[in-house]
Amino acid sequence: LSETSPVASFNFLDRPKKAGSIGLPLHFTEMRLVDDKGEVVKGVGSPGEIQVRGHNVMKGYYRKPKETAEAITSDGWFKTGDVGTQDEDGYYFIVDRKKDMIIRGGFNVYPREVEEVLYKHEAVAEAAVVGIHDEKYGEEVRAVVALKPGAA
Numbered sequence: 404l405s406e407t408s409p410v411a412s413f414n415f416l417d418r419p420k421k422a423g424s425i426g427l428p429l430h431f432t433e434m435r436l437v438d439d440k441g442e443v444v445k446g447v448g449s450p451g452e453i454q455v456r457g458h459n460v461m462k463g464y465y466r467k468p469k470e471t472a473e474a475i476t477s478d479g480w481f482k483t484g485d486v487g488t489q490d491e492d493g494y495y496f497i498v499d500r501k502k503d504m505i506i507r508g509g510f511n512v513y514p515r516e517v518e519e520v521l522y523k524h525e526a527v528a529e530a531a532v533v534g535i536h537d538e539k540y541g542e543e544v545r546a547v548v549a550l551k552p553g554a555a
Contacts, residue, residue, distance in 0.1 A: 404455075404480055406474070411455045412495055417496065424494040432457035435480070436489060440507075446455035450498050450511070453487040454480040466468075505534030505542045512544055521546060 404411070412434060414426035428434040436451030438443035444451035460481045463471035475481050484496045499513040506512070512530035522528040529549040534542035 404481060406461045407483075408456075408461065411457070411459065412447050415540055419492070421490070421492075421494050421496075424490075424496050426495065427493055428455075428495075429457075429459075432459060433479050434495060436487060437480075444539075447491050450486050450488050450513075452501055453483045453485045453495065453497070455483060456480045505532075505544055507534070507537075507542050507544055508540040514544075517544065517546065521548060526550050528552075528554075 410429065411432045412426040412428050414420060414424065418427070433456045435453050435454050436449070438444055438451050454476070456479050460475075460479070463475065473482075477508060484501045486501050486504065488496050490496070499503040499515040503514050504511055505514060512534070514534075517532040518530045521532075522526050527548055531547045533545055533547075535545050537543035
């Protein structure tokens with residue numbers, strides 16, 4: 404993110420490596436997860452929007468007060484737009500982009516999570532998951548899958 408110039412989290416060399424993690428916040432940076440109601444997420448593994456605060460975070464978008472107000476809370480937290488989780492050791496993991504989230508019947512579905520399941524099938528070469536309008540559920544989950552050559 405250029406808004407957190409240039410980095411907010413890091414996988415430190417002297418700490419355990421966790422596959423898929425964006426690491427821990429840098430010493431001068433704070434990170435938190437926030438739900439759709441603006442409440443700080445409690446509990447290991449619970450998803451929320453990643454927010455970042457620190458001297459490295461921009462003060463605002465040049466001559467764009469509306470966009471700045473949408474991106475930064477009144478107490479200085481930058482809303483990244485990334486949905487993430489945190490493990491028991493404080494490591495952060497990005498689940499998906501907030502804008503990509505599908506809301507099906509009141510439940511949040513993250514396309515990336517569904518795609519990762521599809522990729523585990525030996526015949527799948529590529530997969531994309533999207534939400535489409537649905538009268539009953541608001542959105543319905545649809546997957547487009549390309550099979551590997553020779554797969555049926």
